[in-house]
Amino acid sequence: MKPSLVSLQANLEVPMGSGELAKIIYDAIIPETRSAPSDRAEVKVSVRSSVLFLEISAEDLTALRAAMNSYLAWISGCMRTVESVASQNP
Numbered sequence: 001m002k003p004s005l006v007s008l009q010a011n012l013e014v015p016m017g018s019g020e021l022a023k024i025i026y027d028a029i030i031p032e033t034r035s036a037p038s039d040r041a042e043v044k045v046s047v048r049s050s051v052l053f054l055e056i057s058a059e060d061l062t063a064l065r066a067a068m069n070s071y072l073a074w075i076s077g078c079m080r081t082v083e084s085v086a087s088q089n090p
Helices: 019-035 059-089
Strands: 009-016 041-048 051-058
Touching: 009 059, 019 041, 019 051, 019 059, 041 059, 051 059
Parallel strands: none
Antiparallel strands: 009 051, 041 051
């Protein structure tokens, strides 16, 4: 993200229910932080215990909203995939 006069930030805490699931989701989405499709937003992801933390910084509200939507959609998709695999392998 290039320097800007306006900077917006959103901090999200997403409870995962277990530390194992939090680590799985973290490992699945961390590559997205290294190859962001836009230089208007930057995302830092961390995990503590069973909670996934997202720190999103953006130049404008549109970029902030887009980054939030993208990461929450990826997290949701990852969770559905893990639940699907777990239900097939009891």
